[in-house]
Amino acid sequence: xxxxxxxxxxxxxxxxxxxxxxxxxxxxxVLATAQTATSLGAEEEAKPRAEDPTDPSxxxxxxxxxxxxxxxxxxxxxxxxxxxxxxxxxGDGVSWTPLEDLExxxxxxxxxxxxxxxxxxxxxxxxxxxxxxxxVRQPLEFTVSDLLRYPMRSRFLFIECGGNSNAGWHEEPIxxxxxxxxxxxxxxxxxxxxLSILLDEAGVDAKASWVIAEGADAGLLxxxxxxxxxxxxxxVALYQNGERVRPENGYPIRLIVPGWEGITNVKxxxxxxxxxxxxxxxxxTAKYTELQPSGKARxxxxxxxxxxxxxxxxxxxxxHGANIYEIRGIAWSGRGKIAKVEVSADxxxxxxxxxxxxxxxxxxxxxxxxxxxxxxxxxxLKSRATDETGYVQPERDVLVKERGREGYFHYNAxxxxxxxxxxxxxxxxx
Amino acid sequence: xSMLRRAAAAIFVPVVATSAIAAxxxxxxxxxxxxxxxxxxxxxxxxxxxxxxxxxxGKGAAKDGRVIYEQKCADCHGLRGEGGTAExxxxxxxxxxxxxxxxxxxSYWPFAPTIFDFVRRSMPPAAAGTLTANETYALTAYLLxxxxxxxxxxxxxxxTLAAVHMPNRDGFIWIDVKP
Numbered sequence: 001x002x003x004x005x006x007x008x009x010x011x012x013x014x015x016x017x018x019x020x021x022x023x024x025x026x027x028x029x030v031l032a033t034a035q036t037a038t039s040l041g042a043e044e045e046a047k048p049r050a051e052d053p054t055d056p057s058x059x060x061x062x063x064x065x066x067x068x069x070x071x072x073x074x075x076x077x078x079x080x081x082x083x084x085x086x087x088x089x090x091g092d093g094v095s096w097t098p099l100e101d102l103e104x105x106x107x108x109x110x111x112x113x114x115x116x117x118x119x120x121x122x123x124x125x126x127x128x129x130x131x132x133x134x135x136v137r138q139p140l141e142f143t144v145s146d147l148l149r150y151p152m153r154s155r156f157l158f159i160e161c162g163g164n165s166n167a168g169w170h171e172e173p174i175x176x177x178x179x180x181x182x183x184x185x186x187x188x189x190x191x192x193x194x195l196s197i198l199l200d201e202a203g204v205d206a207k208a209s210w211v212i213a214e215g216a217d218a219g220l221l222x223x224x225x226x227x228x229x230x231x232x233x234x235x236v237a238l239y240q241n242g243e244r245v246r247p248e249n250g251y252p253i254r255l256i257v258p259g260w261e262g263i264t265n266v267k268x269x270x271x272x273x274x275x276x277x278x279x280x281x282x283x284x285t286a287k288y289t290e291l292q293p294s295g296k297a298r299x300x301x302x303x304x305x306x307x308x309x310x311x312x313x314x315x316x317x318x319x320h321g322a323n324i325y326e327i328r329g330i331a332w333s334g335r336g337k338i339a340k341v342e343v344s345a346d347x348x349x350x351x352x353x354x355x356x357x358x359x360x361x362x363x364x365x366x367x368x369x370x371x372x373x374x375x376x377x378x379x380x381l382k383s384r385a386t387d388e389t390g391y392v393q394p395e396r397d398v399l400v401k402e403r404g405r406e407g408y409f410h411y412n413a414x415x416x417x418x419x420x421x422x423x424x425x426x427x428x429x430x
Numbered sequence: 431x432s433m434l435r436r437a438a439a440a441i442f443v444p445v446v447a448t449s450a451i452a453a454x455x456x457x458x459x460x461x462x463x464x465x466x467x468x469x470x471x472x473x474x475x476x477x478x479x480x481x482x483x484x485x486x487x488g489k490g491a492a493k494d495g496r497v498i499y500e501q502k503c504a505d506c507h508g509l510r511g512e513g514g515t516a517e518x519x520x521x522x523x524x525x526x527x528x529x530x531x532x533x534x535x536x537s538y539w540p541f542a543p544t545i546f547d548f549v550r551r552s553m554p555p556a557a558a559g560t561l562t563a564n565e566t567y568a569l570t571a572y573l574l575x576x577x578x579x580x581x582x583x584x585x586x587x588x589x590t591l592a593a594v595h596m597p598n599r600d601g602f603i604w605i606d607v608k609p
Contacts (some may be wrong), residue, residue, distance in 0.1 A: 023517055089555040091555060131471075132463070133471045139465065139471050140463030140466060141464045141465075141466050149460055194457065197457055211439065212477050218552075219558045220551040220558070220559065233453070275477075277481075279480065281547060285544055286533065289602060295525055299602040301606060406526075
């Protein structure tokens with residue numbers, strides 16, 4: 001359909017030049033994209049070789065040899081997790097997924113965000129066990145090779161740290177690339193044994209209602225989880241994106257609790273204690289609770305509410321003058337599927353519905369795209385997600401009014417990027 | 431009710447009943463788990479509950495705890511628990527408020543056995559799980575006394591620790607699951 005675009009097609013459907021999402025499906029638009037400063041750098045790096053694109057040297061020489069395990073192009077070296085957190089001790093902190101450098105819905109395993117409380121244990125799978133005990137008919141122990149023989153299921157699921165985006169509570173908008181602000185969320189295909197199968201084998205007592213899950217890291221991280229959720233859809237994951245779970249993501253086994261905050265997805269899972277009450281561990285009382293203005297704190301806020309972000313254009317990238325751009329982003333909800341993402345170029349005065357790229361799956365990243373004719377004037381970009389339960393991502397002032405600014409966890413407000421006339425992009429509260 | 435709360439309440443379902451896995455009734459699985467004896471479970475079980483279930487035998491008081499604290503903890507948490515490279519451990523023994531949003535032990539932690547559990551399993555980070563029960567009771571007593579929750583001379587053991595009433599005991603509202 002290229003070339004058949006009419007004046008009507010290019011008529012904005014919302015303020016600031018947002019075009020109809022159908023334009024993507026027609027494939028008739030040549031789109032500019034905001035470029036990262038670093039990706040410009042990568043192109044420059046290639047320049048000194050002064051290769052002629054019509055006849056580059058690599059079309060004349062045998063290429064590199066085969067490799068046992070492939071790695072990204074050396075020109076993509078800059079695409080890496082940004083490591084933050086404590087220096088003492090080194091094991092406590094985070095590394096962020098560079099969301100602005102990624103496309104589609106799957107996060108490469110090596111770029112999946114990390115939150116460790118005391119480093120990554122170096123676990124020999126032969127010496128690792130999963131134990132189920134407590135209110136069960138028969139306490140059981142499983143080896144990793146036992147678990148590999150059980151029926152498996154796969155799901156594409158996001159995992160988001162409960163503390164993701166918490167700079168949003170700050171008085172002043174933080175100026176960082178989107179991944180260094182919101183990148184404690186990643187999305188993988190997780191494959192493993194439905195936990196219900198293992199719990200059934202142990203025979204859960206009718207009096208049981210909670211399960212305390214413990215990891216095999218230094219510090220034995222532990223959290224309490226409602227039994228009903230674990231019976232419903234939890235997975236004892238052995239594989240992530242087709243290969244065995246990476247050490248920093250829980251090798252050899254990770255508990256996957258779809259849609260629930262990262263801390264509940266216990267890495268290096270070693271023990272499940274079936275009980276009738278939560279243990280009230282440090283990570284469900286002192287942490288991962290949200291103090292509100294009333295002085296009371298929200299507790300057991302397991303579900304990650306709907307959220308969306310524009311990953312391009314975003315802070316650190318630069319516009320290339322007035323042109324047609326593709327606004328790109330991701331949306332997700334712990335409650336189910338994303339039903340709708342709207343984008344605004346005028347700070348929320350008017351909204352246009354974005355195109356949701358298939359597949360759209362429950363508790364998974366959904367990629368959205370929206371064509372935008374930028375006229376070179378300053379603009380305020382926002383995205384707003386609605387999930388299949390009807391929950392709508394709130395504006396920041398609404399969230400802050402409700403929760404105050406001391407909650408730290410579960411920040412999911414609408415994010416606003418200001419595009420300046422000179423093409424720079426910054427984070428603003430608007 | 432606020433807009434946010436209303437949205438959340440309307441759809442409050444702790445468990446989504448439509449999961450593909452739950453609906454998959456046909457799963458045929460081998461039974462490969464190895465039965466564990468009570469003695470074997472005792473080696474694995476390190477759960478300590480809020481009501482004190484799981485606390486081991488042993489005892490300790492603040493004065494002994496202070497000595498261990500200064501040796502093994504103060505480097506990161508400050509000489510008096512005021513915080514350093516790691517978070518503060520001492521606050522006033524009163525619930526947090528808008529003017530006093532402290533989340534340290536005295537102001538925020540709802541249950542005293544949690545201190546024992548966390549310190550025993552996780553601290554100090556370079557030698558997690560190496561403190562004895564007596565050392566952990568002593569450190570817990572020291573931290574509780576420093577927070578003004580118990581007296582300097584109070585001995586902590588499985589019974590007395592479970593009986594400690596924390597100032598912020600009622601400071602929490604369960605959201606995605608009901609008590």
